[in-house]
Amino acid sequence: MRLEGSQLQDAYLEDRCDVLVLGSGTAGAIAAMEAARAGKKVILLEEGKYFAPEVKRNFKIAESVRSLYRNQGGMVAFPWGDTPPVVITLGCGAGGSSALTGGVCFRIPDKVHRHWAKELGLTELALDKLLPFYHKVEELFSIRETPQELRSKGVFKFEQGAQRLGITCKPVKRNMTDCRGCSRCNFICPHGAKQSVDIVCLPKAEECGAKLYFEFRATRLIAKNGKVQAVAGEILDSQKKRKGKFTIHADTFVLAMGTVHTAHFLLKNRACNNSGLVGKGLTLHPAIRIYGLFDEVLNSHQGALQSVYVDDFMDDGITLIAIHVPPNIISVTLPGIGPGHREFVRLSKQMAAFGAFYHDQPSGRVWRGLGREPFVTYRLSSQAKAGLVKACQVIGQIYFAAGARQILLPIWSKTVISSPDELKSLTPETVKGKWFEISSYHPLGTARMGLDRHHSVVNQFGQTWDYPNLWISDGATLPTSIGVNSQEPIMALALRNTLHMLEVGNNRQ
Ligand SMILES: Cc1cc2nc3c(=O)[nH]c(=O)nc-3n(C[C@H](O)[C@H](O)[C@H](O)COP(=O)(O)OP(=O)(O)OC[C@H]3O[C@@H](n4cnc5c(N)ncnc54)[C@H](O)[C@@H]3O)c2cc1C
Ligand code: SF4
Incomplete structure (x- = not known):
């Protein structure tokens, strides 16, 4: 079942589910698909619009930029020191940034896995632990x-x-699959060749009973007695203006709004920040x-x-x-x-x-913005x-x-x-x-994984230290930048985190 905010008559919607996923990008779509496959009642919320694959495949380039890029591609990290403004491109629509990639897929280099496992002590992120998940996503997304x-x-x-x-x-x-070589991947593949999460995962999630709500912007985390109880936010019209409100209650919550917006959501809600690290540690791969x-x-x-x-x-x-x-x-x-x-x-x-x-080393930061969008800074x-x-x-x-x-x-x-x-x-x-004229496509690291609540925001499986039923599954959790394109690592980690979450439930590990 699919709802689109701009089509809704009601000004208020309240709902309940087992697993609420925020964000339909790389991590969110995988989390929703796996949780729905496991028989959970899933709701997935996405701020951007839904366009059917056969519709957006015919978009002109300008239409893709207008409809599927956050701020029409115009998000900028403000410079600190001898640094230019850095344009950060992010997706905002069904499939998030996954729908806009060049399709490039890399595993995290061995050297980075070794650094995480040996020097940072994150043994669950060792290559041998991640390997089965790389294999699964490589098959699922036809990576070749x-x-x-x-x-x-x-x-x-x-x-x-x-x-x-x-x-x-x-x-x-x-x-x-069957790429025709027309170099339009960043603006939606006109031939349906690119196997992004909107093509591979969202339809499967829906088939398994997940409800997908588009033009729903999450703004508020409602917590009580050490657990998250609900997420509230705005129902949007076709101009992305607020036309109504929603509250969704759930047993388990998965944040997958991307490195920049997951951190912003936590900062706005003053949540999960005992370590003081939320929003800090941003890397951009300039x-x-x-x-x-x-x-x-x-x-x-x-x-x-x-x-x-x-x-x-x-x-x-x-x-x-x-x-x-x-x-x-x-x-x-x-x-x-x-x-x-x-x-x-x-x-x-x-x-x-x-x-x-x-x-790059961490030298950027996501700050609470005054309006809906965060303020991002970066030092080269x-x-x-x-x-x-x-x-x-x-x-x-x-x-x-x-x-x-x-x-x-x-x-x-x-x-x-x-x-x-x-x-x-x-x-x-x-x-x-x-x-320099610099852009960024792989922001990472604003709610990083770690071994304890004082030096990280989530544990090695993405479970937040503050709330056992709140998990983060997107690029925010990566402990350092990786030196290669980020989608396959995020896919593998999202798959692993979700399967782990489904196995252990909301118990603290
Ligand atoms: C143009 C472009 C090209 C790229 N090319 C490649 C490539 O070739 N190879 C590669 O490996 N990587 C590439 N990347 C990077 C890759 O796409 C990202 O690393 C990956 O998709 C990030 O996944 P994510 O789940 O963290 O976030 P995203 O996929 O960005 O998903 C986040 C979703 O959450 C939604 N959201 C945000 N805030 C809210 C809110 N408050 N309420 C509800 N929903 C919200 C967003 O609208 C978005 O849909 C590219 C990125 C871009 C933008
Ligand atoms: S057919 Fe064109 S747009 Fe599609 S994946 Fe190949 S190069 Fe990219």
């Missing part, structure tokens, strides 16, 4: 290597240059994109959005990954104004693009800045080795680089952090 024939001409150029420099490109795994301009036409959007990656520089905290979005999106990211910009747009069919992100560390400069150097050298005429960097005043020597002159000393 992207075939070579889906690499675009731009990716072939990059591979040529990398080979000349002795750098290895590896095929990316993605959650896809990400950049670099273009190589070649003499010949490449039309690099003809191919999978993301098909290869490079992990040779992971010890420096840098992951390089192919990314090429459709031409109309590229055009807004190109430098210049007026005729200069028009010229770059004209040349965009001769460009190849590659992205990079940095495995000197190590992160140096990492991003190095990423520009490496990708630039690769493109020059492949015969590029120019390199376009996401750095103010150093945007167009016309020779390898000019590239070499870029160093952490000559580039300011605030000159």
Whole structure:
């Protein structure tokens, strides 16, 4: 059963269930599906809208951005120190951010698993404990290597240059079946190839009896006698304005509103914050994109959005990954104004693009916002800045080795680089952090897992220290950033946490 706030007549709704899940993204959809499969009465609440897969698959890019991205893609982390504003992209709709991914899937690197298990003592997060869950989600979401024939001409150029420099490109795994290589994954796959949670999990949850409530924004946690009793909030109209109120009572509550909004919900409710850590410890994997301009036409959007990656520089905290979005999106990211910009747009069919992100230490924070949205801050560390400069150097050298005429960097005043020597002159000393154009797709860590209530918000299975019947299942719980794209780790942890929760109930472990 599905309800949509904007279609409801009543101004007040009260309901009860066994398991109430907040958020229909990667973690929430998995939690709702597994709990419903286990025979629990489940309600899943989602602030964003529901569009049937066959409807949103026909969306124009602008419609996807308007309807499925939080704030139309315009959430920004405010800079602290030598840092630019960082655009944080988040999904808000059925499937949350999962519906918008490039489909890239990585397991957490062994090194990170070892750090968590050995140095932080989080033995339940050791690779051997997580392995069965990786296997399950890889099967459930059809995660497999992207075939070579889906690499675009731009990716072939990059591979040529990398080979000349002795750098290895590896095929990316993605959650896809029958990908046609049209590079539109971030705006809903028009061919239904991407196996996101709105396609795989929400229909299964519904089949198993879960009630899915869209345009329901959770705002209040109601607790008594050491247990959460209910969640209350706003029923929204089609303009996302409040048109009514709801209260839902449950035995068990799962927060899966994403790293930024789960923390904000807890902060607004002054809940689970004995450690003082809620909202702190935010990592963003600051990400950049670099273009190589070649003499010949490449039309690099003809191919999978993301098909290869490079992990040779992971010890420096840098992951390089192919990314090429459709031409109309590229055009807004190109430098210049007026005729200069028009010229770059004209040349965009001769460009190849590659992205990079940095495995950052916690240096961001989610604060209570005055309105509905949180206030987010982020400081780009000197190590992160140096990492991003190095990423520009490496990708630039690769493109020059492949015969590029120019390199376009996401750095103010150093945007167009016309020779390898000019590239070499870029160093952490000559580039300011605030000159970078940075975005983030993998916010993590604002309600982290740990061994006790003084140093963490939840235990190793996502159960909050404060309320035994309140669990957190999303990216907020990751104890550190991971250096790879975050969806498969969140899927595996959400599956493991939910099965554990169903097994032990709300008993304190
Ligand atoms: C454009 C884009 C591309 C990406 N590409 C990749 C990729 O290729 N590979 C990869 O591994 N990762 C990728 N990611 C990251 C990945 O999508 C996220 O790590 C993952 O989906 C996070 O899962 P989550 O469950 O924590 O949150 P989300 O999936 O973001 O789900 C949170 C949900 O909670 C809802 N919500 C928030 N507040 C409330 C409230 N008060 N009441 C009710 N509902 C609420 C939100 O609307 C949202 O639907 C990408 C992300 C984006 C935005
Ligand atoms: S590249 Fe195109 S067909 Fe393949 S998953 Fe992405 S949007 Fe779908």
